[in-house]
Amino acid sequence: MSKEKFDYFIKGEKGKYEVVIGLEVHAQVLSKSKLFSGSSTKFGADPNNQVSLIDSAFPGMLPVINEECVKQAVRTGLGLNAKINNYSVFDRKNYFYADLPQGYQISQYKNPIVGEGKVLLDMPYGSKEIGIERLHLEQDAGKSIHDMDPSNTYVDLNRSGIALMEIVSKPDLRSPDEVNAYIKKLRSIMRYLGTCDGNMQEGSLRADVNVSVRKEGDKNFGTRCEIKNVNSIKFMQMAIEYEAARQVELIENGKEIDQETRLFDTKKNETRSMRSKEDAHDYRYFPDPDLLPLKLEQKLIDDLKKSLPxxxxxxxxxxxxxxxxxxxxxxxxxxxxxxxxxxxxxxxxxxxxxxxxxxxxxxxxxxxxxxxxxxxxxxxxxxxxxxxxxxxxxxxxxxxxxxxxxxxxxxxxxxxxxxxxKGMKQQSDPKELEKMINEILSKNNDKVDQYKAGKEKLFGFFVGQVMKLSGGKANPQLTNEILKKLLKG
Amino acid sequence: MADITNQSLNEIIENVKTKKVSSTDLTKAYIKNIESAKKLNTFVTTTFDQALDKAKQFDNKPNFDQLLPGIPLAVKDLFCTENTKTTAGSNILNNFIPSYESTVTKNLWNNGSFLLGKLNCDEFAMGSSNETSHYGNVINPVGDQLVPGGSSGGSSSALAADLTPATIGTDTGGSIRQPASFTGTVGLKPTYGLCSRWGIVAFASSLDQAGPMTKTIKDCAIMLESMSGFDEKDSTSINKKKEQYSKNLKDNIKGLKIGIPKEYRVDNMPKEVDELWEKGKKILKDLGAQLIDISLPHTKYALPTYYIVAPAEASSNLARYDGVRYGYRSKQGKDLIEMYEKTRSEGFGDEVKRRILIGTYVLSSGYYDAYYLKAQKVRQLIKKDFDDSFTKIDAILTPSTPSSAFKIGEKTNDPVSMYLNDIFTVPVNLAGLPALSMPAGVDKQGYPLGLQLIGKALDEQKILNIGYAFEKNCGFKNEIKKWWS
Structure with a gap:
């Protein structure tokens, strides 16, 4: 196979720019119940029908870890050739929003369940390794629905508390094609493992995309922007193309890139500023006192490793x-x-x-x-x-x-x-074929003579006649052999 | 028959078992007391009809094998009770009726008791005088100008005033032991994880622990036995075999080693408190215990550590009260943010707001390491102090509080002096240990004072035994005149 050369650069007036991309993929864990409650995780139920007192954060309710979700995270980590941490901690990420009933999301901050790993991509220019920084478990939020009523927002908590794996890549991706290959590979691995169904339409797989650009050959990274919550590969690719071009234009015009969080508008095909670094939330992470640190016995990890497909x-x-x-x-x-x-x-x-x-x-x-x-x-x-x-x-x-x-x-x-x-069987009986061919040759004596005189192109004509007579069922190889033999004679 | 309501829980149980009193008559006697004690402001909600129904049910089909047969109990309004309003002393939960029952109260009901009503407390259990409740301050039956302690002030007051035969509270930094001390009653904060936190309105999750408040040590044992136990719904619950605290209660403490920590002799402590401590030591020594001087060197950091850890957790625990799903919602507010702001401004009282602000501050980026993280490290040192000491001793004896009950309004404008009231109780919460406050005497004004026994983790039986022996030899009698009825 001929190897193409990697060639994805943004061409500016003042040179070529390399695009640097890192992804934070949110993959919904395949499990019957939520991360910290017994509610069902099935997609498509009526609003607020899969919500327990825990998911809706009633007073005095406490989270209890779902062991299956932990195992799914470990399996995924093993599938990503990653280090599994025997000790990890659940933290609270504090912020207010109507679809976040607790007023905090339970996530893992300093001590994730899975550490560094890697994913191998097959690109036309060879295979490429993408580093995984970490994988951690966290709760999903509910859903705010703003377009059902002109003056009210509706909240559906079915998704609230469902387990997500956040898989953070290193900034190793360099083009929309590599992002495509990376997401597909991740998806494939998780589907093989049965840890995430990878269904992007249902939101089981979505990503925050970090994009920066730098002059070709530069060692240092440029200032990055994070594009939040993109839910299809196509949109990720479009967002990256737009964002990289925007950043190059800023640089070429001598302007600074603000480190900020942006949104991708799929209708206008552009990214828009959502909040700047100064406005960034202070999430006040601290270890969740309702949960003990998660201690995994090596035997559990080894057993899961043995049972991997x-x-x-x-x-x-x-x-x-x-x-x-x-x-x-x-x-x-x-x-x-x-x-x-x-x-x-x-x-x-x-x-x-x-x-x-x-x-x-x-x-x-x-x-x-x-x-x-x-x-x-x-x-x-x-x-x-x-x-x-x-x-x-x-x-x-x-x-x-x-x-x-x-x-x-x-x-x-x-x-x-x-x-x-349908009588479609191929005619492969040499005697029958010979009979048929002799019949054709005797009907076309003139052409036989011409062939013998050197007009070899006529061979195809004879084959065509055989096929016609046999209704296309004559074995082509045998036909060729017999024809050649008889025409020689 | 004499007034049954001034008897101990164990005496009452005996009277029920021997059919000297029916559950219905018992319940009626408490209802009568409660109705004539409105001045004390101990109840936020009463459930008399429901209680009388349960009493009747019991009398029709009594089961005397239960630990608490046909016993009506009022509980702190921090425990969620199914179909009964649960306010946590706050305006923000003024209309909240849980559809579920806390594990601890469910355990009590499963042992034969039933709910008499919900007792006033400091808002979200934040306070040491029961003056932060949205439902008004509670008055100590000891004197009409006195606070009953906090945050389980409704509980201590109701118990001392014979409005419930026993009760339960929660203790995050002293909220059971300090009010017990102020009212001449017994209060036990169990080992962290012994009683389930499921269904208790959370204040500071790593410190909160429910426990009994009773008139006697024996009552305390039977209540603890009834309410405690492993609960898989609480990840911090301890999975261990249930103990029979009341059956195993012994008053022989000969040879036990009692630690006396020098750091608990604080400046400006009233002489009476010191004298009481001396009296306690002497009683235990006379009973054959050995007194050993110990040092808990990090004690002085306990209060500041507590006032970082507890507000930090509270700031996050109280984020759920946002007016979206239940509880109070301000009618003002043009958008989501404004609705939050108004709801929480109108729904929370000043002390709760103060602690949310402190907690938010200490967790903020840039301050986390200096405050929260450092506090967690100090907390480990405080725990280590106890662990080290407990290799040499069986229990620790200290005063419960640095003073007796103070006057209503005396400390409300001075939060730090209010916080100092918890100086002897908070180290125990930080270390997750069990501790008992038992009445030991009175000061010169005649106000009760308590002594605290601190045990090793899960050593409740031992401190109950010491308390039991102490109680028999102390000669304390709670002389409360029913001035309110």
């Missing part, structure tokens, strides 16, 4: 070795756990190389067309394997296979049955 990086290596795939194919096929499972199921019963080609070609095109996840594929892995086997064995040609594939999509039928009932 195979993760994308490992699986990719295995796919290359075991299925003789190239890096690109392996990368695509491990990107989602469901895709890799499907592929392995197909490869188990059919040709592994051909299966990869057909999956990444026709199957993905069809799914994409229909907007379906592989888990909803109208063709089961078993049927797909049978189709691949029919091609491989020569039972049907590639061209016929495409027809069978279409019918499978429509009917969900077993390919064998379709081939059988």
């Amino acid at each position: 195979e993760l994308p990086d490992k699986k990719k290596e295995r796919f290359i070795k075991e299925y003789e795939l190239n890096a690109y194919e392996a990368n695509v096929l491990v990107s989602e756990k469901e895709i890799s499972d499907y592929y392995e199921e197909v490869a188990k019963f059919s040709d592994k190389k051909l299966a990869a080609t057909w999956m990444m070609g026709d199957l993905f095109a069809m799914l994409n067309d229909k907007g379906l996840d592989i888990s909803k594929s109208p063709i089961s892995a078993k049927h797909f394997a049978e189709l691949i086997q029919s091609i491989k064995s020569g039972e049907i040609s590639g061209r016929i296979a495409k027809e069978v594939f279409e019918i499978m999509v429509e009917s969900g039928e077993n390919p064998k049955k379709i081939i059988e009932s």
